[in-house]
Amino acid sequence: MGKLLEAKIKQLNHSVTIVATNSEPEHIRYAEVDLIVSTVPINSAEKPVIVVSPFLKAHEHDLLTQAIVNTQKPEVSALKTLLGSADNIHFLSSTHRFQVIEDLVQPLIDTDRVNTVYMESTFAREQRSSTYIGGGIAIPHGSPDHVFTPTVKMGVLPEQSIGTQPSPYRSLDRR
Known part of the structure; x- marks a missing residue:
């Protein structure tokens, strides 16, 4: 049976x-x-x-x-899995793209997730070509050679800058 x-x-x-x-x-x-x-x-x-x-x-x-x-375990979104916790979401005060990068990368350096060269490689990548993909979203990133622990950080720009000023990032087509 x-x-x-x-x-x-x-x-x-x-x-x-x-x-x-x-x-x-x-x-x-x-x-x-x-x-x-x-x-x-x-x-x-x-x-x-x-x-x-x-x-x-x-x-x-x-x-x-x-x-x-x-x-059955509920499905968790890929973004939630990558972010891990609310500690990886930062409400930023700066709107300059290089300051935004510094604000997001410095905590990674402080917690030994990346080395100090990672910030330099992120700045260099952004200078070569903007990582802005449109819709108010940019994905700045440095060389994976300098990453100890893969991590995703999300930066939220100040509310007054959303929709009222140009993005601190620029896209290749200048939109």
């Missing part, structure tokens, strides 16, 4: 990974599982347990689907 139930669960949700199908639940406490589906009651204080019939009846489909949805 274990293989039949396994097939029905896989049909229900293809993203489910089945760790085991057997009558000995002893190994389950050691496995990294989010949910235990069983045809017999199991006492587990650590993991949620759903008891179903070996044939997985229609009402059990709904119960199991909801349990699977509840155990």
Whole structure:
């Protein structure tokens, strides 16, 4: 019966990974599982347990689907993952592009995420060609050779400068 139930669960949700199908639940406490589906009651204080019939009846489909949805981790946006924490968002007072770079890079130097040459390479990159991509967004960056820990910093310009003054960055097409 274990293989039949396994097939029905896989049909229900293809993203489910089945760790085991057997009558000995002893190994389950050691496995990294989010949910235990069983045809017999199991006492587990650590993991949620759903008891179903070996044939997985229609009402059990709904119960199991909801349990699977509840155990799935929410998706996190790539930007949130890269930023890591609110400490990486800086509300800036300067609107000059080189001062903005300094305000964003200096904390990286202070926390040993980059070396001091990184700031110089960022200035050099910005002088060669603006990293402004339009829409009020620039992506200044230096040489990865000077990075110890990859990090994303976000700088927010003062509100009075947004939309009322030209960007401190300029694009190649001067927009």
